[in-house]
Amino acid sequence: MPTTYNNPVYPYRRPPELDSQDVRHCPVVIVGAGPSGLAAAIDLAQQGIDSVVLDDNNTVSVGSRAICFAKRTLEILDRLGCAQPMLDKGVTWQHGRVFFQDREVYDFNLLPEEGHRAPAFINLQQYYFEEYLVDRADALNEHIDLRWLHRVIDVDAQPGQSTITVSTQDGDYRLTCDYLLVADGANSNIRDMLGLESKGQVFQDHFLIADVIMKADFPTERWFWFDPPFHPGQSVLLHKQPDNVWRIDFQLGWDADPEEEKKEENIRPRVQAMLGEDVEFELEWASVYTFRCRMMDDFIYRRVMFMGDAAHQVSPFGARGANGALQSTENLAWKLARVLRGEAPQTLLETYNTERQHGAAENLLNSTRATDFITPKSRISRLFRDTTLELAEKYPFARSLVNSGRLSMPCRYHDSPLNGPDAVGSPEELRPGSPAKDAPIRLGSENAWLLNQFGNRFVLLLDGRVTTGQAESLTSELEALLEEKLDLDLLVLGPASQALTRLPRTTLIEDAEGLVVERYGLAPAAAYLVRPDQHVAARWTEFSREAVNLALDRALGKQLFTKESRHATA
């Protein structure tokens, strides 16, 4: 098979621990250098926390695997300093077609909202995604000790710390750590070693992925077939990846023989029938997979935190695996950094579990619904599915029911105990718990993006378009606040009085297209407190030092009830 990508081979290095009698203690050890493990290491590094990352392999993903990265993921990656190569390499599409049996039933155009740095999503092979994360992690090697061909073979999780045994080609060694972050995939070995379970639904179905290289131009559109003549009774999805590679996903059914289906002589006629007789293509990669939708009841066991597929696994429909994973790692990273720096109580970490259980449940629900639509489980559900598709050809209402995977939307932590007060009458989309929205701004004479001003620390966005008199009283209050809260920066929306802009750790922005005021519903002296993961913590129609102080403490978990250490007993 031809290939458009050669997997890099990362070097194994002999660990210094093999030549030492002492067991080294680390604040954080991360198991697995996939999307979750790497993103967590980068996020922690940016917030001053060192980690050791262990991976039992020495390359990135073999095969394209996860390929659709949603807007929120790209925003997280931008904060992590590695979105640009992904945006440059990735492809995006806006136009899609849905086919049923022998005909096209409708087409659609996604028309994403203007005025955001990141597109609604990009398609990019997982190997590129991981490679760019590795590049970024390597650039942060003062904080990230990335070790290839290091396999964890034993874990002893105690209430206060964990001890792991790591196996290498030169021998075994041990490490102790305050926190063990587990991102070793859907079939997590660490989860098994600790006797923990991920529970949910197994789908009795096989899917075949075929990546093909088109010889000629082919429209950049997403095509989804239900029950097509070239593959009766099943579904097929076609969409574009970089390098002129097209992903074709065939549902095979439970009775299919994966080994037979993977053979080029069996794939070729099917793809030819689907693309048309005159389309020339080469097969690059093929793989047969089954999937599950499942999650752990608790992503935290003592001081072991589970992330990514190890914690929550979904079907591929709706692109919620890697996208959900990145939202989980960023939720954990800022909290862990502050607990390790002694700035927040350990109970803050409990909210990683509560907030992300909510996120994972949402992803699981969405991907299960899409799966049930695509692969009906009974005669009656198939009847409804087919009827919906028939109606969709003529009537727009039925198109809203057609579910071939809903685009991953960012999770909103509306019920989080970390949320502070909401401002009555402000836009619903940005109420506490929501991810901040992007908008074009000006920084001095430069064009910039609002979201790039948030993240890694708390930020107070203040509408500084107040009178000179108001500005004076605000300035003294803000000065005191910034002195008390060192983890807080100030972002002032101008034009604003100079007194305000001369404050320490303060940036002045201008609303380039009026979209900041519109999207945030701002008015002079209104304020938003934004968490280090760019989620809104609280907002007010009028700034008050006391209120921000309280909300910041709350967002750091200082008002959470201290539970008796729930992990103390097994």
Next chain:
Amino acid sequence: MPRLELNPNFTDPDAFYAALTEVHRERSEESSERINARLILLLANHVGDQQVLEEALAIAGQAAKPAPARSQSAQQEQH
């Protein structure tokens, strides 16, 4: 408070019932099933409100239970 209309709401109940049976006249069971599926989807969209639809689904689902359970729940519905 139920929002599903359970009191008579038809402009012409007899005409509706006649039209409903008429559309199924001399159809195969398979064809009738498809008509019903289409009808449910068309009407569900017209109703639109998820809470109302769930109430209707709950009542429809209860009626499928065995007889003793049905009479009990039917009584409960009267309240």
